[in-house]
Amino acid sequence: MWPKATAAAVLFFSKALDMGSKVCVGWFLYGVVNQKIARSSRGLAQKSDIMGAETSRQEAQVLAVGQTARILVCFCTFLACLPALSIDLGTVLSFCGMGGLAISLLSKGVFVNLIGSLTIYLTQPFTLGDLGDWIQTDDGEVDGWVQSMGPYHTVVMRWDRRPLYVPNSRFLQVRIVNASRMTNRRVRIDVPIRFSDLDKVGAILEDIRELVENHKKVDPEMHRLVRLRKIGRHAAYIWVSCYTRGINLNDYVAVNEDILLSIKNIMYKHGTTFATTLQRELRRVDSTGAFLSEPLGFPYGGAQPASREGEAEQEEEEAFARSQPMLASQKALLASEVQRLKDMQEGIWARERDLKDSEAALERDAQRLREERDDVPPPPRAEATTSGELRWALG
Numbered sequence: 552m553w554p555k556a557t558a559a560a561v562l563f564f565s566k567a568l569d570m571g572s573k574v575c576v577g578w579f580l581y582g583v584v585n586q587k588i589a590r591s592s593r594g595l596a597q598k599s600d601i602m603g604a605e606t607s608r609q610e611a612q613v614l615a616v617g618q619t620a621r622i623l624v625c626f627c628t629f630l631a632c633l634p635a636l637s638i639d640l641g642t643v644l645s646f647c648g649m650g651g652l653a654i655s656l657l658s659k660g661v662f663v664n665l666i667g668s669l670t671i672y673l674t675q676p677f678t679l680g681d682l683g684d685w686i687q688t689d690d691g692e693v694d695g696w697v698q699s700m701g702p703y704h705t706v707v708m709r710w711d712r713r714p715l716y717v718p719n720s721r722f723l724q725v726r727i728v729n730a731s732r733m734t735n736r737r738v739r740i741d742v743p744i745r746f747s748d749l750d751k752v753g754a755i756l757e758d759i760r761e762l763v764e765n766h767k768k769v770d771p772e773m774h775r776l777v778r779l780r781k782i783g784r785h786a787a788y789i790w791v792s793c794y795t796r797g798i799n800l801n802d803y804v805a806v807n808e809d810i811l812l813s814i815k816n817i818m819y820k821h822g823t824t825f826a827t828t829l830q831r832e833l834r835r836v837d838s839t840g841a842f843l844s845e846p847l848g849f850p851y852g853g854a855q856p857a858s859r860e861g862e863a864e865q866e867e868e869e870a871f872a873r874s875q876p877m878l879a880s881q882k883a884l885l886a887s888e889v890q891r892l893k894d895m896q897e898g899i900w901a902r903e904r905d906l907k908d909s910e911a912a913l914e915r916d917a918q919r920l921r922e923e924r925d926d927v928p929p930p931p932r933a934e935a936t937t938s939g940e941l942r943w944a945l946g
Contacts, residue, residue: 570635577628584624588617618672664703667719671700676727684731693717693725735770735794736803742814743786743826751821752779756789758817763793768806770794786826 677684773794780790
């Protein structure tokens with residue numbers, strides 16, 4: 552009796568010691584993995600817009616390797632403890648294989664999301680954090696910062712501060728744009744120029760080009776383009792394209808605003824302003840294409856500079872003197888055209904009077920016909936006779 556009990560107790564304690572030692576080893580390895588992750592990571596992203604592309608990729612790599620190592624340590628520890636519980640490892644693996652197949656068939660969506668979570672951990676398209684990577688999808692449905700990712704869904708904080716829960720399988724079906732990993736932000740401006748100021752485009756281009764090339768917060772390693780891009784229906788367009796040094800949103804907006812204000816000052820410096828479809832200028836032009844008068848404002852209906860008033864008046868007088876013969880021929884042509892229009896108008900009025908007279912004559916004829924019809928007497932009616940009178944008349 553006692554030897555059997557002692558043997559059972561020894562066997563129990565030996566299995567418990569074996570399982571406990573394996574659990575302790577697994578726990579130790581799990582702690583080593585956590586310590587390695589803590590030393591390799593700079594922490595969860597607090598401002599992914601400031602972290603930059605390299606930091607984002609590093610954090611994603613550390614997170615992916617760490618999560619994979621944790622899962623492997625837990626799984627190996629679990630398998631190592633099974634023999635201590637008198638469970639056949641081969642039977643468990645075969646059962647897991649058949650059970651996994653059945654579960655995957657019954658819960659296809661959950662299984663696909665688990666695969667998506669594993670794929671995201673391995674491919675590292677973004678990192679997590681309180682304000683993690685700023686991601687977008689090509690379909691526009693996802694636009695925000697990645698906060699956390701679970702086995703089934705990922706939490707994305709949108710711009711309006713409302714969390715969006717995206718199934719992990721969704722990231723396997725769409726293309727992801729990680730805006731936090733961009734190296735620069737692009738400044739792209741289309742400056743509308745009035746057609747009447749095309750003679751000033753060359754000087755304006757030079758000043759804007761000098762502005763962009765000497766701006767302290769524009770990246771000199773990226774392209775800095777200032778070109779006359781196209782001629783539209785209402786204006787000519789100068790295309791300005793450059794990149795900021797950093798990717799912080801506040802700095803980008805400040806640089807974009809500074810460039811816009813500087814372009815405005817350059818336009819005013821050259822006596823012009825931005826073209827608009829709500830403003831038109833009426834200016835006379837001679838046979839050579841020269842303007843005979845200045846526009847009605849400088850720049851928005853204001854007065855011209857005092858230094859240019861005398862020169863403008865003199866140029867206008869000279870152009871007017873050169874254009875006298877052409878103005879005389881234009882006046883004669885205009886007079887003949889006005890006379891032709893008057894004759895056409897008189898003809899239209901005469902035709903209208905004839906139509907009114909014809910209408911009145913037709914109305915009088917219709918009235919006369921109605922009166923003649925009323926004067927015609929009705930035909931006599933036949934009177935009925937008796938049969939005797941009829942026989943008497945016949946006899």
